[in-house]
Amino acid sequence: MNTYNDAANQDVIFTVSQITDLIKEILETSFRTITIEGEISNWRPSAAGHVYFTLKDNNAQIKAVIFRGSASKLSFKPKDGDKVRCLGSISVYAPQGNYQIIINTMELAGFGNILQMIEERKRKLAAEGLFDESKKRSLPLFPNTIGVVTSPTGAAIRDILNVTKRRNRCVNVVVLPAIVQGDGAAQTIVKMIELANFYNLCDVLIVGRGGGSLEDLLPFSEESVVRAVSKSEIPVISAVGHEIDWALCDYAADRRAPTPSAAAEMAVPVLADVQQNIFSYKDDLYNSIKQHVYKTRLMIKSFNPENMEIQFRNIQTPLLNRYGNARENIVKNMQDKIKDLKTRIKNSMTILENAGPQTILKRGYSMVTDKNGNIIRSSAQVAVGNEIIIKPAEGKIVAVVKQ
Known part of the structure; x- marks a missing residue:
């Protein structure tokens, strides 16, 4: 059935x-x-x-x-x-x-293709080095002006203004109005970033918007926006959407804030805290100078005429002692050298005197020459009948060779 x-x-x-x-x-x-x-x-x-x-x-x-x-x-x-x-x-x-x-x-x-496109773009820009941590710069400690690239009528600018006013009334805020979603959004965001840099309008730049769908946040992942953020000479805080949202400009910025309010807290120091730190540093500096002056006065006090003479003597006496000892050592060394040289000269003179011809002649030796004064060292130098002269230690003897 x-x-x-x-x-x-x-x-x-x-x-x-x-x-x-x-x-x-x-x-x-x-x-x-x-x-x-x-x-x-x-x-x-x-x-x-x-x-x-x-x-x-x-x-x-x-x-x-x-x-x-x-x-x-x-x-x-x-x-x-x-x-x-x-x-x-x-x-x-x-x-x-x-x-x-x-x-x-x-x-x-509707987002599958968008997510894939964003991921491919992320890999491309990362390969170019736009997201390198080495390029991240520190935010200024005491900014005078905060620039905000966002919608002038959105909740993000209201949150940033409220946080800035609460934390530090001395900080100025420059709003750079931009379209933050839809057609033409990326172009206006890039234009405002370039404008802020060209005229140096601020010390730190917040780029972002409030929460929205992935399609709403897509302009902040456009390649032109990411490149403008990376190229900015002014430090940039990216504040796109809520904490769970993300965009590619988050990776290129110097800092990423989970919300626009958090971005304002990052950029703007609390005035009361700054003042407290200044007062603390002032007290530390005053106490340090006071302590230094006190120590200097103690040092100067010890340098009266009497103490100065004593201290001078304390410095001079060891130096004089060293000088005296050195002088005595030099004189003694010179005397020892002179005595040694005298002894060596005396010994040399004795050796020379003992080796002299006259000393040898006094021992009983004589020197024999021919009549021309030539020394005769061998009998072969004379013949029978030759006249020779014999010179003892004193006088001379003239003889004729017979054999």
């Missing part, structure tokens, strides 16, 4: 279970795999890791569930109000007569 035809026959009577099973069969076989878009409502994670929520649009709603395994694989953190695209299947829960969609995968509706 055809079940569907039986259901159309008014004479057939069904039990609740039968009709529910029939509906279950029709739905589950007809919608084994479906893609559905809708807005998240009543997002309720359970302790077991499953998530229960409702998908809705303007005219209807459907219950949905993501079991723990699929929930752990989500690439984002869903929240109420997010528009999502889901892939899953229809299921009927017979005990309660409800139907729901069991979701296997889920992504932000």
